[in-house]
Amino acid sequence: MTTTIDPTARRVPPLGGFNLTVLRIELTRMLRNRRTIVFTFVFPAALFLAIGSSAGTQERVGHGNVAAYIMVSMALYGAALTAAAGGAMVATERAMGWSRQLRLTPLHPAVYISMKALIALILGAVAILVVNVVGLVQNKASMPTTVWVECAVLTLVCTMVFAALGVFVGYLVPGENAMQILGPGLALLSFLGNVFIPLDSGSTLWDIAAWTPMFGVAEVSRAPLTGELPWYAVVNAVAWLAVFVAGAAWRMSKDTARV
Amino acid sequence: MDLLSVPDDRATAGAPASPSTAAAIRLRGVTKDFGAVHAVRGIDLTVVPGEIVAFLGPNGAGKTTTLDVLLGLSHATTGTAEVLGLQPRQAIARGLVAAVMQTGGLLKDLTVRETVTYMASLFADTQPIDAVLEHAGISDLANRKVGKCSGGEQQRLRFAIALLSDPALLLLDEPTTGMDVEGRRAFWAAIRADAERGRTVLFATHYLEEADQYADRIVLMRKGRIVADGTGSQIRALAAGRTVRATLEGADPDALSRIDGVESVEVRGDTVLVHAKDTDPVARYLLNETSAHDLEITARGIEQAFLALTGDHGDDDTTATLEGEPR
Known part of the structure; x- marks a missing residue:
């Protein structure tokens, strides 16, 4: 560090600062976090074992059985929780002044959020994998292998909705409180979304539930298994994704005024 | 009464004008409003490469707002800000500008090495990580979690991060708060050595004494305006009346x-x-x-003079007279 500083010799990094080093450090960091481990690995699997072990799990549903139906639902819940927690980390990092520090680097804000969303999806995939492995070991769930894979992939795609929700709530609620809203909130949405217990089709509760964010993605995730995909479920899933992405983008643009 | 100010053409007086030696900082008629609050009311400032400038003034004088404009964190309501001949964001993207804040800006659950590696990965060119850790004197803390580091160690980490890209302009907010006399002297010796390589340093401070001792030039702000701008001896003369x-x-x-x-x-x-x-x-x-x-x-x-310059007289147009020797 003895040469003269030459401002004209400097370059801009490619891809707005996107790089694998950050992804690696962020992943290591998430996996070191005890709360993430509980959300991602332990909780959904335990819930699946608790609900999926009850009577009647061998009854047929579409191309598989009830145990498979519950397994897909629990994988979605686990992935949603994990992805939302990952997205909400944006809030904690803002409170700690980390976002401001990052604004003093070439990292583009949109790239920062994209990397966060990617981490959330990777962790969501881990959550899905864990529930599926537990289901495989338990050996109660039954469906064709292709359906199994299709359900897992669709669940991961649906996880994006909750990564966006996490970022949105993260920007909306200061600091550590985001997860205190997202945790119970997602549990409630899962009840309404037919994820924990089946709601009676045509009931008033069902009519309300059909409008909530977890309802659509749950139907979509299970579509390969059930063999049916109602149009309103797709509309629901796409609409909520749009709402959460727009919300996150709106809060982010407000944020740049004073990081 | 005459406003003590240094003419804008000092950029050409201090260094030969050529494309590679654009002014480190050039603010022209910069104002910044937050709703009805006029945080900055029109600032013209030119700083040449290699200069160490103290930004002095009470809280609410507009120092932080001006620094934010220079860092591209906020946009001037009117006027233009240029850093090394570029828009602030363009200069940031090239790793030309760095800033060290007093608090925050670190993740507690990363280790010191992870923090530096993370930051280094965002720039096109950086110093080797081991060299940076060594230079900042935090090599032996490399595997410690940031949350377990003392305040002083965290501050050294902030400096390590700021120096990663070998910035041409370094902005510091109250850099020596909490340092003892020896630490302060060592810090400024290092800053001075870097300034000789052409690095420009602008630091905000409350302490007239520190500004006088270590800055080539002192810029005094009050109520969003520059009320005095000169060498330490010029400012001291003002204080010595x-x-x-x-x-x-x-x-x-x-x-x-x-x-x-x-x-x-x-x-x-x-x-x-x-x-x-x-x-x-x-x-x-x-x-x-x-x-x-x-x-x-x-x-x-000294304090009285400083207050006279920066204090609230209820008169926004009060300016200070300084009949200092020519620079």
């Missing part, structure tokens, strides 16, 4: 004003008050040439 008070019937204000170094003359009945940079000629005149008696000379303290 004295007041002569004497009892004298029928004083001649004009004759007193003509004495070298006199800034102002006040006559209150039989009492005459003369403010001057150098009061000896005033005293000599009063005792030798007039019937003045009960002579009293009081020094205007």
Whole structure:
């Protein structure tokens, strides 16, 4: 560090600062976090074992059985929780002044959020994998292998909705409180979304539930298994994704005024 | 009264004008409003490469807002800001500008090495990580979690991050808060060495003394305006003014004003008050040439002068006069 500083010799990094080093450090960091481990690995699997072990799990549903139906639902819940927690980390990092520090680097804000969303999806995939492995070991769930894979992939795609929700709530609620809203909130949405217990089709509760964010993605995730995909479920899933992405983008643009 | 200011063309006076030596900082008519609050009310400032500039002023003077504009964190309401001939964001993207804040900006659950590696991965060119850790004296902390580091160690980490890209402009907010005298001296020696390589340093501070000791130039802000801009000795001269008070019937204000170094003359009945940079000629005149008696000379303290410049007079247009020697 003895040469003269030459401002004209400097370059801009490619891809707005996107790089694998950050992804690696962020992943290591998430996996070191005890709360993430509980959300991602332990909780959904335990819930699946608790609900999926009850009577009647061998009854047929579409191309598989009830145990498979519950397994897909629990994988979605686990992935949603994990992805939302990952997205909400944006809030904690803002409170700690980390976002401001990052604004003093070439990292583009949109790239920062994209990397966060990617981490959330990777962790969501881990959550899905864990529930599926537990289901495989338990050996109660039954469906064709292709359906199994299709359900897992669709669940991961649906996880994006909750990564966006996490970022949105993260920007909306200061600091550590985001997860205190997202945790119970997602549990409630899962009840309404037919994820924990089946709601009676045509009931008033069902009519309300059909409008909530977890309802659509749950139907979509299970579509390969059930063999049916109602149009309103797709509309629901796409609409909520749009709402959460727009919300996150709106809060982010407000944020740049004073990081 | 004359506003103490340095003409804008000092960029060309200090360094030969060529494309590679654009001004490190060039602010032209910068204002910044937050709703009805006018945080910055029109600033013109040019800083040449390699200069160490102290940004002095009370809280709410607009220092932080001005730094934010320079860092591209907020946009000027009117006027333009250029850093090394580029828009602030463009300069940031090239790793040309870095800033060290007093608090925050670190993730507690990352290790020191992870933090530096993370930051380094965002720039196109950086110093080797081990060298940066070594230079900042935190090699032995590399595997410690940031949350377990002391305040001083975290501050060293912030400096390590700021110096990763070998920035041409370094902005510091109260850099030596919490440092002991020895640490402060070592810190400024390092800053000075880097300035000789062409790095420009602008630091915000509350301490006139530190500004005077370590900066090439002091810029005083008050209520969103620059109220004084000059070398330490010019500012010190401003602070070193004295007041002569004497009892004298029928004083001649004009004759007193003509004495070298006199800034102002006040006559209150039989009492005459003369403010001057150098009061000896005033005293000599009063005792030798007039019937003045009960002579009293009081020094205007540094703090007093600083307050006079930066304090609230309820008059936004108050400016300071400085008849300092040419730079």
